[in-house]
Amino acid sequence: xxxxxxxxxxxxxxxxxxxxxxxxxxxxxxxxxxxxxxxxxxxxxxxxxxxxxxxxxxxxxxxxxxxxxxxxxxxxxxxxxxxxxxxxxxxxxxxxxxxxxxxxxxxxxxxxxxxxxxxxxxxxxxxxxxxxxxxxxxxxxxxxxxxxxxxxxxxxxxxxxxxxxxxxxxxxxxxxxxxxxxxxxxxx
Amino acid sequence: xxxxxxxxxxxxxxxxxxxxxxxxxxxxxxxxxxxxxxxxxxxxxxxxxxxxxxxxxxxxxxxxxxxxxxxxxxxxxxxxxxxxxxxxxxxxxxxxxxxxxxxxxxxxxxxxxxxxxxxxxxxxxxxxxxxxxxxxxxxxxxxxxx
Numbered sequence: 578x579x580x581x582x583x584x585x586x587x588x589x590x591x592x593x594x595x596x597x598x599x600x601x602x603x604x605x606x607x608x609x610x611x612x613x614x615x616x617x618x619x620x621x622x623x624x625x626x627x628x629x630x631x632x633x634x635x636x637x638x639x640x641x642x643x644x645x646x647x648x649x650x651x652x653x654x655x656x657x658x659x660x661x662x663x664x665x666x667x668x669x670x671x672x673x674x675x676x677x678x679x680x681x682x683x684x685x686x687x688x689x690x691x692x693x694x695x696x697x698x699x700x701x702x703x704x705x706x707x708x709x710x711x712x713x714x715x716x717x718x719x720x721x722x723x724x725x726x727x728x729x730x731x732x733x734x735x736x737x738x739x740x741x742x743x744x745x746x747x748x749x750x751x752x753x754x755x756x757x758x759x760x761x762x763x764x765x
Numbered sequence: 766x767x768x769x770x771x772x773x774x775x776x777x778x779x780x781x782x783x784x785x786x787x788x789x790x791x792x793x794x795x796x797x798x799x800x801x802x803x804x805x806x807x808x809x810x811x812x813x814x815x816x817x818x819x820x821x822x823x824x825x826x827x828x829x830x831x832x833x834x835x836x837x838x839x840x841x842x843x844x845x846x847x848x849x850x851x852x853x854x855x856x857x858x859x860x861x862x863x864x865x866x867x868x869x870x871x872x873x874x875x876x877x878x879x880x881x882x883x884x885x886x887x888x889x890x891x892x893x894x895x896x897x898x899x900x901x902x903x904x905x906x907x908x909x910x911x
Contacts, residue, residue, distance in 0.1 A: 585775030585800060587816060627801050648870045649776030652783075652911055680872045684893075716783075719908025720892070724787035724842070724864070727888055731840055731862045732766045758835045762810045762828065 579704065580640035580659075581622070582611040582633075582650050589615025590646055590672060593664050596697040597644060598622050600704065609636060642707045644700070647678030651691060655714040660707050661691040662700070690714070767792045769838035769861075773814075773846035774798040780844040780869055783910045788842075796832060796852060815847050826851035833859060844868065845878050853882040864888040867896065869910050875899045 581597045583590035594610060594617045601608035602621035610624040611633070618624070628636070634657065637643055643654035647665035654661045663685065665678035679695065686693035690712050694703050768791045772781045778797060785793075794808040803811055810832050815821045829851045833841075841856045842864045843849035849865065856863045865886040867879050872893045883889055883900060891897060892909035 585773075585802070587814060630802055630805065649779040652869075653779065655911075674877070675874055677871050677874045677876075680874065681870050684872045714911055717908045717911055720866075720890070720910060721784055721787045723890070723907035724784060727864060728766065728768065728787065728791060728840060758810075758831045762812075762832065 578607045578609060578640050579642055579644060580609050580611075580636045580654075581644045582636075583613045583615060583646050584648055584650055585613060585627070587614045588672065589613055589617070590664075590666055591615050591617040592670060592672065592697055593644070593646070594619060596700055600701050603701075604704075606641070609640075611636075642704065644704075647682040647693075651681075651685065652714070655690065655712055660712065662694055662703050662707060663691045664694050664697065664700070667695070766840065767794075767836065767838040769794060769796060769833065769836065769841045769852070771796045771841060771843040771849050771852045773848050774800040774803050776870065777844045777846045777868060778802065780866070780910055781842075784842075784844070784866075794836060794838070796829060796848065798848065812848065822847070822851065826855070830855050833861070840864065842866070843882075845876060847878050849878055850881050853885050857885045862887045865890070867891040869893075871896060873899070 583593060594612060594615050597608060597610060598619040598621050608622040610619050610622045611628065612624050612626050637654045637659055638657040640659050642660050642662060644662045644664060645651060647663045651661050651663055663682040665682045666672035667679060668676050682691065682693040685691045692703050692707055694700055768788055770781055770793055772778050774797055795806050796810045797803045798814045799811040803809060812825050812828055813821055815825050825848065833855055838861060840862045841852055844866045845868050853863050863886050865882050868876060869892045873895050875896065889904045890907055891904055894906045897904055897906055
């Protein structure tokens with residue numbers, strides 16, 4: 578199965594969807610598309626707009642290959658051990674504000690983590706080429722550790738170890754606002 | 766310590782969720798956009814998607830102000846998108862500490878949000894070393910999510 582996903586952005590990615598739907602009509606393999614904010618409605622492929630987090634992960638796991646735009650869905654797929662074809666949204670087609678997805682796809686392709694396809698005409702060939710070999714994705718622990726350290730430092734300076742806790746505004750304001758906020762935005 | 770996590774509902778949220786381990790032992794809550802994904806979060810405030818609309822930005826700023834007044838977090842952490850802009854400027858006003866983490870998808874180009882919140886961030890982290898040169902001295906590289 579080929580899973581195609583274009584993220585949560587309100588702006589869709591019709592260029593990729595049209596091509597993948599066209600390919601779906603020519604091959605035996607099942608093509609499943611999460612259309613997101615796209616306006617194109619696939620005719621040949623199975624499709625839906627969004628699914629829940631767990632269903633999404635399951636689709637990434639089951640797929641032979643995940644075809645996606647150039648963003649965090651790449652990590653979602655690689656984490657499930659599925660090879661990725663990254664098709665970056667491009668500024669020249671008005672799909673995104675700048676070409677950051679192109680730079681990311683190129684960088685990851687250089688590292689051998691994804692197959693980067695900028696021209697959708699090359700998709701059919703790339704789909705045939707991509708094997709089932711898994712890419713080793715090593716989670717970088719440094720950022721988490723750095724954040725932990727930072728929070729500890731801030732906590733120490735703010736109320737820890739004999740320091741006075743600073744109150745940013747009077748508590749009566751807080752009480753007055755509390756009811757309004759919970760009615761309006763429904764915090765759980 | 767109370768930590769406010771601000772991010773939009775797509776990839777920026779995915780990045781935040783991969784950093785959740787860092788917030789263990791702290792009281793964390795989200796300010797994010799309303800979507801099928803974010804409704805499953807434990808403690809969250811859901812706002813309308815701002816996109817590029819200045820009017821919705823204003824409404825989101827008012828909502829953020831009220832939420833931050835009520836919750837009074839000590840720290841605000843954001844992985845980005847425009848939802849962080851009002852939160853970071855209001856945090857400055859209330860003297861809350863702010864940590865901005867530029868998106869992993871940004872290899873060489875800074876984001877608009879990053880540039881806007883850079884002056885008011887206490888800590889500014891990027892996830893690719895190549896991006897450091899595009900920001901000032903404050904920007905730091907401390908690794909990435911992958």
